[in-house]
Amino acid sequence: MKKTNLILFGPPGSGKGTQAKYLVDKYELLHISTGDLFRYEIGNATPLGLKAKEYMDKGQLVPDEVTIGMLKNKVDANPDVKGYIFDGFPRTIPQAEALDKFLDSQEQSVTGLVALDVDDDEIVKRLLKRGETSNRPDDSNEEVIRKRIEVYGNETAVVYDYYDRQNASHKIEGVGSIEDIFARLCQLIDGLI
Numbered sequence: 001m002k003k004t005n006l007i008l009f010g011p012p013g014s015g016k017g018t019q020a021k022y023l024v025d026k027y028e029l030l031h032i033s034t035g036d037l038f039r040y041e042i043g044n045a046t047p048l049g050l051k052a053k054e055y056m057d058k059g060q061l062v063p064d065e066v067t068i069g070m071l072k073n074k075v076d077a078n079p080d081v082k083g084y085i086f087d088g089f090p091r092t093i094p095q096a097e098a099l100d101k102f103l104d105s106q107e108q109s110v111t112g113l114v115a116l117d118v119d120d121d122e123i124v125k126r127l128l129k130r131g132e133t134s135n136r137p138d139d140s141n142e143e144v145i146r147k148r149i150e151v152y153g154n155e156t157a158v159v160y161d162y163y164d165r166q167n168a169s170h171k172i173e174g175v176g177s178i179e180d181i182f183a184r185l186c187q188l189i190d191g192l193i
């Protein structure tokens with residue numbers, strides 16, 4: 001049976017995590033956030049967590065092989081679901097290629113990539129505000145925030161083009177109320193599934 005495999009895409013602070021929470025309820029999908037998985041590992045002081053933390057605290061990407069291995073484990077551990085919402089993954093072309101290959105081996109594919117469009121100034125503002133309460137070291141330092149935005153532009157934005165070449169990339173306006181953005185997302189996703 002074909003599953004629904006959505007990639008929720010956009011720069012840090014674009015609202016992926018917030019929207020994913022609503023989307024999983026509505027579409028009964030499993031939310032897989034690689035950032036959350038890394039933070040869980042860090043919380044448990046596992047070797048994987050300690051390795052990831054070195055990169056995350058600097059606003060850099062965790063190496064692909066570490067990230068891809070962790071993602072596959074999470075999917076393999078949850079086979080009996082209707083599909084997945086990938087949040088914060090893939091963030092590089094090798095990750096996108098690995099995801100496609102992995103899904104293909106299970107006779108599955110990416111249903112669509114949905115990007116939340118938010119400009120840089122709005123993102124810095126949102127992340128600094130989130131940093132006041134999120135307890136995330138990478139949200140409380142403007143230099144690290146700027147680095148994450150730079151990494152997004154240099155390494156991650158091309159993932160949109162990668163799926164665009166498969167006619168699978170879509171974009172919606174990511175500024176507005178949570179409810180309005182959710183409504184836009186649902187309208188788009190309803191057309192994909």
Ligand code: AMP
Nearest residue numbers: 034035055056060061062067088089091
């Ligand atoms: P996020 O919670 O998605 O903002 O991710 C927080 C941090 O975790 C990022 O700045 C990266 O250091 C790391 N991270 C999360 N997902 C990935 C990924 N797919 N590839 C590499 N690093 C990641």
